[in-house]
Amino acid sequence: MKFLRSRGAKALALVTLVGAVGACGLPRSGPNKAEIYKGSVLKDGDAFIVSVNSRVTRATAVTPAFGFSDSFRNAGKVGSDSISPGDVLGITVFENVKDDPLLGNTGQRVSALTEIQVDGQGYIFVPYAGKIKAAGQSPDGLRQIITKKLDTQTPDPQVQVQRLAGDGSTVTVSGFAGAQGVFPIERPTRTLTAMLAKAGGVSIEPETAIIRVTRGGTTGQVWAMDLYANPALDIALRPGDIITVERDTRAFTALGATGNQSRVPFETENLSAIEAIAIVGGLNTSTADPTGVFVFRNEPAEIANTVLGRNDLIGDQRMIYVLDLTQPTGMFEARDFLVRDGDTVYVTEAPFVQWSKTLSAITGTSGAADSLASATSGN
Known part of the structure; x- marks a missing residue:
C-alpha cells in the first residue's frame, strides 16, 4: 500500500510539473513558421507573405539613387588662381x-x-x-x-x-577624409577626385563611403567606389563647394536561428540575403530551419503593387518575403534578392528543436519529480 502511494505521488508530481512547463511555454528565439503565416492577409492578418522567385527579385531590386545633376556635371574647370571676395x-x-x-x-x-x-x-x-x-x-x-x-x-x-x-578659390573638406579643412583650388586640384587625394583620401572603407558635394542650395552625392570607377562623376569644383565624406548609415536586423542576432550595418553598396546571413555567421546548424528564412519589410505601394500584381494598394505595405534554401534554386534566389535599409532578416527554428526542448523539459521534470517523490517518501 505504501508502494502504491509512492508511485501515485510520483505520478502526480510529474503531471503537475509537466503541466506547469506547458503553461509557461518553452524558450525560443521567436515565432515559428505557422505563427508567421497566421499574420497573412489571407488569414485576416495585415502582412502580405510572398515566396521569393526571380520575378519578385527583379521587382524589389531597388538601391539608393545617387549621382550628380547636370548643373554639377556640366560645370567647366575654374582657373587655377581666381580672386574671391575678401581677398x-x-x-x-x-x-x-x-x-x-x-x-x-x-x-x-x-x-x-x-x-x-x-x-x-x-x-x-x-x-x-x-x-x-x-x-x-x-x-x-x-x-x-x-x-x-x-x-x-x-x-x-x-x-x-x-x-x-586670402585663399582665392577654395573648397571645404570635412567628414571621414584623411584631412579636414579649407583647401585652395589649384591647377592640380580642380576636380573632385584630385581634391580628395589632396585631402588624404577617405579614412573609412571605400565600400561604405559616400561623397557628398554641396554647392549653394544644391547637393549631389555618389558612392566613393562609383566615383573612382566612373570618370564622368569626377566633377569640376567651384569656389565655396563643401565636400563631405560620409559613412553609409543603412543597416538591417538579424534575428532568430542565426549565428549572431544584432543590428548590422551594410558593408557594401548592395547586399543580398545570402550575404546578410553570412555576415551574422550563417544559419545556426543546431537550430535553424533552412526552409524558414524570412525578410520583413515595409514596402512602398508602387513596389508592393508590382510584386502582388495589383494596382489598388496605397501607402507602405507590410511584406514578408520567404526564402527556402532547400529548393533547387533557393540559394540562387537568396543570392539575388537584395536586402534594404531597415529590413529584418529572421530565421525560424527547425520543428524538431521544439520537440527536443519539450523532451528535455519532460526529462528534467521527471527527474525533479523523482527527487520530490524521494523526499516525500523519506518523510
Missing part, C-alpha cells in the same frame, strides 16, 4: 612718364596701391580706372583689365597684381 590685393603701376604721372607725384614713375580688399560683391576701386569686378578673375586677367582702363590716360602703363591675403 586683399596689391597693385603696382609703372608709368612711362617722368614729369606728370597719373597716379604718383612728379618724378615718381612707380605707384603702389597696397591692401585693396575685394568687397562682398567682388569689386575693387582703382583710382582713374574706377570700380572693377575682380572676383572670378585671375590676377593676370585683372591686370589686363586695369591696364586697358589706364591706357587711355597714361602712355603704356605697366601693371602688376598680386594677392597679399
Whole structure:
C-alpha cells in the first residue's frame, strides 16, 4: 500500500510539473513558421507573405539613387588662381612718364596701391580706372583689365597684381577624409577626385563611403567606389563647394536561428540575403530551419503593387518575403534578392528543436519529480 502511494505521488508530481512547463511555454528565439503565416492577409492578418522567385527579385531590386545633376556635371574647370571676395590685393603701376604721372607725384614713375580688399560683391576701386569686378578673375586677367582702363590716360602703363591675403578659390573638406579643412583650388586640384587625394583620401572603407558635394542650395552625392570607377562623376569644383565624406548609415536586423542576432550595418553598396546571413555567421546548424528564412519589410505601394500584381494598394505595405534554401534554386534566389535599409532578416527554428526542448523539459521534470517523490517518501 505504501508502494502504491509512492508511485501515485510520483505520478502526480510529474503531471503537475509537466503541466506547469506547458503553461509557461518553452524558450525560443521567436515565432515559428505557422505563427508567421497566421499574420497573412489571407488569414485576416495585415502582412502580405510572398515566396521569393526571380520575378519578385527583379521587382524589389531597388538601391539608393545617387549621382550628380547636370548643373554639377556640366560645370567647366575654374582657373587655377581666381580672386574671391575678401581677398586683399596689391597693385603696382609703372608709368612711362617722368614729369606728370597719373597716379604718383612728379618724378615718381612707380605707384603702389597696397591692401585693396575685394568687397562682398567682388569689386575693387582703382583710382582713374574706377570700380572693377575682380572676383572670378585671375590676377593676370585683372591686370589686363586695369591696364586697358589706364591706357587711355597714361602712355603704356605697366601693371602688376598680386594677392597679399586670402585663399582665392577654395573648397571645404570635412567628414571621414584623411584631412579636414579649407583647401585652395589649384591647377592640380580642380576636380573632385584630385581634391580628395589632396585631402588624404577617405579614412573609412571605400565600400561604405559616400561623397557628398554641396554647392549653394544644391547637393549631389555618389558612392566613393562609383566615383573612382566612373570618370564622368569626377566633377569640376567651384569656389565655396563643401565636400563631405560620409559613412553609409543603412543597416538591417538579424534575428532568430542565426549565428549572431544584432543590428548590422551594410558593408557594401548592395547586399543580398545570402550575404546578410553570412555576415551574422550563417544559419545556426543546431537550430535553424533552412526552409524558414524570412525578410520583413515595409514596402512602398508602387513596389508592393508590382510584386502582388495589383494596382489598388496605397501607402507602405507590410511584406514578408520567404526564402527556402532547400529548393533547387533557393540559394540562387537568396543570392539575388537584395536586402534594404531597415529590413529584418529572421530565421525560424527547425520543428524538431521544439520537440527536443519539450523532451528535455519532460526529462528534467521527471527527474525533479523523482527527487520530490524521494523526499516525500523519506518523510
